Amino acid sequence: MNNISLLGRLVKDPELRRTQQGTAAARFTVAVDRGLSKEKRQQAEANNQPTADFINCIAWGKAAELISNYFSKGSRIGIVGRIQTGSYEKNGQRIYTTDVVVNSISFIDSKSESNNNFSNTNNTNNTQDDFENPGFFPIDNNDIPF
Structure with missing residues (x-):
């Protein structure tokens, strides 16, 4: 089963684009807190270690338009989707990608x-x-x- 639920904040405004067929596609990154205890968080911050994960997401169609119109940098969002991996070649090197493909969203604020x-x-x-x-x-x- 490939199912993921995320609750976090948008790192920057979503980027809305359209395919050649006119389908909307929105790419965005969600910062998801790791839920560390107060001690672990302070320790991580003192050692310049991350306390959140930055997860790349993509939404299609109406969900993409909705996200682009109603969410912006800093907005809290709830997402349910699936993980999709891929790869492409750039300058002779194979680049691997991992994205969350959004199935549904929730307005948090x-x-x-x-x-x-x-x-x-x-x-x-x-x-x-x-x-x-x-x-x-x-x-x-x-x-x-x-």
Whole structure:
């Protein structure tokens, strides 16, 4: 089974392109925190070691257009997809690639929360505390126009 779920932040704005047939394709990189303990994180940072992984992703069609229109550098995003490997030749050398091909996405922050660096999540398992946080309000997924 080839299935992956990611939750992270976009490293830069997505790049939207179109194939010759007109299909939208968006490439982007997601920074995913490694979930280190406080001690391990401090140790890694002190030794200039990474505390996040930077994962290359590609989305096609409507998902690509949605990501390009509604996500930007720093936006939090949830992704479900599959890993795809490939290779190509450049200057006589074989280059190997690993990408996540996006099957579905989740909005984690609203536009205003992303701009204000809030980190509330929008899920259906809300607690009473979630409703008391500024900027959070429940939403019915059937009200979303896409």
